[in-house]
Amino acid sequence: MKSIKLILSMAFLATLCFSCEKQEENEAPVETAIGEDTEAKEVLFNNHVPTTILKVNGEEVAVGDLGNGEYLYNGDIVVSETDLSEFLSDQEGVKANWAGARRWANRTIYYQFASGFSSSKRNTVLSAMRHISSRTRIRFVQGRGRGNYVNIFTDARGGNYATVGMAGGRQSFSLGRNNLGVAIHELGHTIGLHHEHSRPDRDRHIRINWNAIPSDSRSNFRKTGNNYGRFDWNSIMLYPSRTRNGVSDMVSISTGRPFNNAIESGRNYLSSGDIACINAYYR
Numbered sequence: 001m002k003s004i005k006l007i008l009s010m011a012f013l014a015t016l017c018f019s020c021e022k023q024e025e026n027e028a029p030v031e032t033a034i035g036e037d038t039e040a041k042e043v044l045f046n047n048h049v050p051t052t053i054l055k056v057n058g059e060e061v062a063v064g065d066l067g068n069g070e071y072l073y074n075g076d077i078v079v080s081e082t083d084l085s086e087f088l089s090d091q092e093g094v095k096a097n098w099a100g101a102r103r104w105a106n107r108t109i110y111y112q113f114a115s116g117f118s119s120s121k122r123n124t125v126l127s128a129m130r131h132i133s134s135r136t137r138i139r140f141v142q143g144r145g146r147g148n149y150v151n152i153f154t155d156a157r158g159g160n161y162a163t164v165g166m167a168g169g170r171q172s173f174s175l176g177r178n179n180l181g182v183a184i185h186e187l188g189h190t191i192g193l194h195h196e197h198s199r200p201d202r203d204r205h206i207r208i209n210w211n212a213i214p215s216d217s218r219s220n221f222r223k224t225g226n227n228y229g230r231f232d233w234n235s236i237m238l239y240p241s242r243t244r245n246g247v248s249d250m251v252s253i254s255t256g257r258p259f260n261n262a263i264e265s266g267r268n269y270l271s272s273g274d275i276a277c278i279n280a281y282y283r
């Protein structure tokens, strides 16, 4: 009996160690070498959208100007001036909830493909939707529902961007890159996710080199959302570091080095943390 107990305890300990190892492995940032060619790492960035300065709540914020009263905040998040004002005064909201009432009713997201959206990108977006639906409670339904829906198109400037959560009425979703990981990332915003590197506790995991970031791009690194779950290096919502002239805008505090994100590492799928967050939000 004693020996059985001992064996069981050993098995239990072995399982524990295995879980620890697995957890550590999951939590390790994927490093990139300083000086590495950044071209391959640019899939999420919107370099061709002009920048403008908005004065919001008495503060100057650099944003991408999409025209028609739409702006890009935090890199690829579509906002109006009103959204931005609400957003900046409510930074400690829920990770997957921006200023309340941003959930899609019945966990159902309606969408339409704009005319001229290429069939190959259409297939990419449909694959991304199938991936998300198979792992979460979210459903994607083609059509306009009751008038709240996502219009999927390609910005001629090649941008990738989306609104966080349901905006009300027709909302923008641009896929410039025909890339599955990018499509899942942008759909993550549509569902309601913010960026992992923007969460309020990120300074315990990531060091921002503010001096390496042009002043008109610093708003891309503002904290938003909340700290749902543990900081997730595998999240598809994490941006990679960008290195220019040997200096990186973000480095991992644990390694002191720049890091890749899921897409650049070839992991074009939601992490277990992303799935848990979406399912917690859409119970």
Ligand SMILES: [Zn+2]
Pocket: 075, 076, 077, 185, 189, 195
């Ligand atoms: Zn994004």
